[in-house]
Amino acid sequence: MSSEPSAPAPAGPRLRRVAVLVLEGAKPLDVGIPAQVFTTRASMPYEVRMCGSSPGLVTGGDGLSYHVAHGLDALGWADLVFVPGYRFPDRESPPADVVAALVAARSRGARLAAISTGAFALAATGLLDGRRATTHWHYARALAERHPRVRVDENVLFVDEGGVLTSAGAASGIDLCLHILRGDLGVAASNHAARRLVAAPYRSGGQAQYVPRSVPEPLGERFAATREWALRRLGEHLTLQVLARHAAVSPRTLSRRFVEDTGYTPMQWVMRARVDVARELLERSERGVEQIAADVGLGTxxxxRLHFQRILGTTPSEYRRTFARGE
Structure with a gap:
C-alpha cells in the first residue's frame, strides 16, 4: 500500500471581498447595513472587513465609536467598498489619504458604493462627475452645490452607475445592498437575504415620498400672501391669471418672480401643494382616492394617481399603506 500523502482538497471559489470604510462621524445604521447584509455565512460568499483611515478607534455619530481592525489597505484588498453616511458631510472634505485610496480602489476595478451622505466622500474623488447620484434628501441640495458636476437625483432610492453606486437615506442602503446581491448572485439569493433581514426585496417609489413636503421652502417673501391665499383654496379652480390677479401683478411677472422665490412656476407649485394636502388626507383620513382628488382640486x-406617481414616484394606495396612522 502506498504511503504517499493524499493530494490536498481543491480550494473553493474565492470569497467576494467587501470593505466597509468607517469615517469620522459615521452613522451606526449606515455602518451596520452592509456588514449585516454581506455577513460571512454559508449562504453568502462574502468576506467583510471593517476599516478606517487607520486601524483602531473611530469616533462615530450618535454617541457611538467603532474599533476597526483594518486601515486603508483594506481598500486595496476589496472587490466592493462601502462608504457609510457620516455627520456634517457638507462642512469639510474627507482626508486626502481617504480620497486617494478610494480613487486607487476604483482604478483597479473595485466597485464603490455610498450609503446616504457617504456620497459626499465619493463626490470628493471626482468619480461622480458627470454621473447621476443620490444622497439623503436633506443633503441633496448641499451635494449639488458643493459638487456641481454631479447630477444629483433626490427622487430615487439608489443609483447604479456601474462602478460607482449611491443610495438615499439609511434604509435605502438595504435596497442598494439587495440590488448588488441580485447582480452578484441572482434573485433567489437576494430574496433569501431580504427574508433574513425582514425587508422588502423591492420597494416601490423613491425617497420623494419621505420628504416632509413637496412644496419647497420659499427663498423670498414676495407673493407670500398669495401663496397662503392659494393654500386655503386648493379645491377651487386656480389658474395663473387668478393668482396674478390676487398678487396684483401681470401673469408674466408672477411667473418670473415665483420661480425665483420657489424654484417652480406658479402652477407647478399649486400642483405640488395639492399633492401635499392629498398626502395628509391619505395619512389621517379614511376618505377614498376619488373624494380626496376632488377635495384638493385634482378632479378625478x-x-x-398620475401626479402622485410623477411627483412622489408611488401611488396613493401604496403611500397610504406605508404612512397611514393606526388608531
Whole structure:
C-alpha cells in the first residue's frame, strides 16, 4: 500500500471581498447595513472587513465609536467598498489619504458604493462627475452645490452607475445592498437575504415620498400672501391669471418672480401643494382616492394617481399603506 500523502482538497471559489470604510462621524445604521447584509455565512460568499483611515478607534455619530481592525489597505484588498453616511458631510472634505485610496480602489476595478451622505466622500474623488447620484434628501441640495458636476437625483432610492453606486437615506442602503446581491448572485439569493433581514426585496417609489413636503421652502417673501391665499383654496379652480390677479401683478411677472422665490412656476407649485394636502388626507383620513382628488382640486382619482406617481414616484394606495396612522 502506498504511503504517499493524499493530494490536498481543491480550494473553493474565492470569497467576494467587501470593505466597509468607517469615517469620522459615521452613522451606526449606515455602518451596520452592509456588514449585516454581506455577513460571512454559508449562504453568502462574502468576506467583510471593517476599516478606517487607520486601524483602531473611530469616533462615530450618535454617541457611538467603532474599533476597526483594518486601515486603508483594506481598500486595496476589496472587490466592493462601502462608504457609510457620516455627520456634517457638507462642512469639510474627507482626508486626502481617504480620497486617494478610494480613487486607487476604483482604478483597479473595485466597485464603490455610498450609503446616504457617504456620497459626499465619493463626490470628493471626482468619480461622480458627470454621473447621476443620490444622497439623503436633506443633503441633496448641499451635494449639488458643493459638487456641481454631479447630477444629483433626490427622487430615487439608489443609483447604479456601474462602478460607482449611491443610495438615499439609511434604509435605502438595504435596497442598494439587495440590488448588488441580485447582480452578484441572482434573485433567489437576494430574496433569501431580504427574508433574513425582514425587508422588502423591492420597494416601490423613491425617497420623494419621505420628504416632509413637496412644496419647497420659499427663498423670498414676495407673493407670500398669495401663496397662503392659494393654500386655503386648493379645491377651487386656480389658474395663473387668478393668482396674478390676487398678487396684483401681470401673469408674466408672477411667473418670473415665483420661480425665483420657489424654484417652480406658479402652477407647478399649486400642483405640488395639492399633492401635499392629498398626502395628509391619505395619512389621517379614511376618505377614498376619488373624494380626496376632488377635495384638493385634482378632479378625478386618475388625475391624482398620475401626479402622485410623477411627483412622489408611488401611488396613493401604496403611500397610504406605508404612512397611514393606526388608531
Amino acid at each position: 382619482g386618475a388625475n391624482l
